[in-house]
Amino acid sequence: MKALIPLASIVLIAAAVAQTSQKPILSSQNLKIYAKNWSSEAIGENKFRFTAEGNPFSAVSDLDGRTIQAQKAVGDVIRSTNGGITLDAATLTGGIYVKQVKPSESGIKDAVSTTELRSTSAEYTRSGEQWVLHGGIAVDQEDPSISRVVNIKGREATVGLFGDDRPKQTRFPVKTGTISGNVTFLIKGRYRSTDEKTKATTWEKFTTHGNADKMVFNEAAGTLTLIGNVVVKGDAPVFIGDMTGSKITITFDANGKPVKVEGEADDKPGTTVIKTKPPAATLLYGRDSQATIGGLLED
Helix, strand or coil: CCCCCCHHHHHHHHHHHHCCCCCCCEECCCCEEECCEEEEEEEECCEEEEEEEEEEEEEEECCCCEEEEEEEEEEEEEECCCCCEEEEEEEEEEEEEEEEEEECCCCCCCCEEEEEEEEEEEEEECHHHEEEEEEEEEEEEEEHHHCEEEEEEEEEEEEECCCCCCCCCCCCCCCEEEEEEEEEEEEEEEEEEECCCCCCEEEEEEEEEEEEEEEEEECCCCEEEEEEEEEEEECCCCCCCEEEEEEEEEEECCCCCEEEEEEECCCCCCEEEEECCCCHHHHHCHHHCEEEECCCEEC
16 A cells, blocks of 8 residues: 655645745745755754755845845754744855845934845854855945945955844954955945044045955954955055055054054065155155055054
8 A cells, every 4th residue: 555645745845846936935933935946854853954946045034134045055944932943054055145234334214234245155154143155255245324335356255244243333344254365355434533623523435445365354353454465555544555565454443444554574574655746746756756665554
């Protein structure tokens, strides 16, 4: 005698195979998963492992303001006592796109800050909101209300996104991050400037950009460290010229202002090329209008 398959199981199997991205195949108050094909198994008490493929696979958490997309995902979800489901870990392949939307740091109503990650494949761990990205990565952020734009590209990255632990004001798009492999970056922001005579305050905008073999963020320390074949250019007061070296560390104050630059090199001093405009250039350096210095730069 052939075993009978319960009707409920047939319905679930059919739903998993036939679902489109219009309706989630898994839904709770804080997580919705969309996929074309889906399977899962229990791996512990209230913990399940799933495999999902889609066009694309998508996991949406309104609670975290986060959307994850990929062609395929193998991951773990945890079910809480109140029925909520949380994505605990995942391995993703095929066109990774992660979007996180949070309230703007400006405090302006309805203004948002958007952080995006892109890569060929990735591993996600909820502990620390950590992402390990592989194969042509990009880390981008925009918060128009505070004039912030961040664009970073490289080959590999490990970054920790802000969760509920995001401070009222941040310096960087991620709380921790290491990006490596032909890194290029552009950072735009603003800081509050106070006139020494009138004590009036204004917002000043700045831009810094460049490239390196490796980039390391540390939000807690307020440092951005660039390592290997470093080139940095910027227009904040601390950037008195174009800088090169084997290692350059930029320190930002609590308001996001670049306040200090330290450089070093293995075989020769790190350099800063100061470019001035005539007539000052003619008086100081002649028509060449360039000078090279090394050491510690501080405003």
